[in-house]
Amino acid sequence: MFAFIRKTWNPISGCRHDCCYCWARRVARRLKRVCSRCYNFVPHLHEDRLNRFPKSGVVFVSDMGDMWGSWVPDEWIKRVLEAIKPYWEKPDLVWFFETKNPARYLDFADMIPPNSILSTTIETNRDYRVSKAPSIRERYSAMVSSELEMFTKHVSIEPIMDFDVKKLYRMIWDIRPKMVSIGYDNYNCGLPEPEPAKVKQLIDKLKRITIVEVKKDRRGLYRLLS
Numbered sequence: 001m002f003a004f005i006r007k008t009w010n011p012i013s014g015c016r017h018d019c020c021y022c023w024a025r026r027v028a029r030r031l032k033r034v035c036s037r038c039y040n041f042v043p044h045l046h047e048d049r050l051n052r053f054p055k056s057g058v059v060f061v062s063d064m065g066d067m068w069g070s071w072v073p074d075e076w077i078k079r080v081l082e083a084i085k086p087y088w089e090k091p092d093l094v095w096f097f098e099t100k101n102p103a104r105y106l107d108f109a110d111m112i113p114p115n116s117i118l119s120t121t122i123e124t125n126r127d128y129r130v131s132k133a134p135s136i137r138e139r140y141s142a143m144v145s146s147e148l149e150m151f152t153k154h155v156s157i158e159p160i161m162d163f164d165v166k167k168l169y170r171m172i173w174d175i176r177p178k179m180v181s182i183g184y185d186n187y188n189c190g191l192p193e194p195e196p197a198k199v200k201q202l203i204d205k206l207k208r209i210t211i212v213e214v215k216k217d218r219r220g221l222y223r224l225l226s
Contacts, residue, residue, distance in 0.1 A: 005096055008060045009053040011080050012067035014043035017100055019131035021159050021189040024064050043069065045076045050083045058094045058117070068099035074107075081111045088113045098156065100133035102142035109147045117178070118143075119154035124161040125168040128192060136171075143175045153177040158215060159185030162194045169205050180206055183215030196221045 014037065015024065025041050037044045043065060053059060061067065067077060087093055097112070098119035099105070105118055112118070120139045127135060143153065155177045157168075172180060182203060185191050196219050203225065206212050214225055 005058050005060045007054040007057050008063045009049070010062050010064045011046050011049045011053075011083070012043070012062045012072060012076055013038050013046065013065040014041050015065045016043060016069060016071050017066060017131045017133040019100075019133065021130065021185050021187060021191060023187065026187070027064065038064065041065075043071055045079065050079060053084070054093075055087070055090070056092045058096055060096045060098070063098070066099050066101065068097070068101050068104035070101055070104070072104075077104075077108060078111065081108060081113075084113060085111075088115060090115065096154070098154070100131070100139065102139050102148075103134065106142060106145055106147050112151070114150065117152045117154050118148060119156060119177075121156045121158070122168075122171065123157060123159060124163040125171055126161070126163060128161055130161075130191065140171050140175065155180045157181065158183040159189075159191055160194060160199060162192045163198075163202070165198070165202055165205070169202060172206060173209060177210055179211040179213060181213040181215060182221075184217035184219045184221060186218050188218075193219070200225060 015022070029039065061080070066072075067080065084095060093115060095113055095116040096119065097116060098121065100121050102118070102120040105112065120143055122136055122139055125136060142148075153175055155172055155175055158181060160182055182199065184193060199221055203212050203214065214221060
């Protein structure tokens, strides 16, 4: 989880992107006694959670799934956004949304609270087939849309996969995120990973334009930068 996030709320759980490196699916295997649908990572709405959420801090909404996935009914998303509407102007509350389908943000831009951070995952600029999620190009195109200009943005480059420095840097530049989080795959999923020195090169460039959060990882990137 990102260092600046301390609280989560999962009114919608489950995902169908089938990312080969998915950490949430691994965590879900511990929830058999809590909810069978969570355990099986089946997309579903938790009606009982709609009015039970943290009232302060940075709240990651649906970290155990993708509430903006193409399979999620519009009604579910509306229910979540309507539940938090009374808290739009609360100064000590920030909603953090993350998705691999940011084009869905555009469909609900007028319902998303202004005190929100909109995030997407961009692991590389290249087209590696590691999931059923929309392509990197599709995610990029949605995040640079003028409809999202008013929102604070975040990009997760995790788990990072081999990339072209200039091209990936340019994509992040165009998105103009307030923060970027970078980390390696810590589950040994056999991804096409770049060398830490190359990632450091990217980080050095990104630090000129945004805040960079470097995650601790098995490749020693965090130690390299310390």
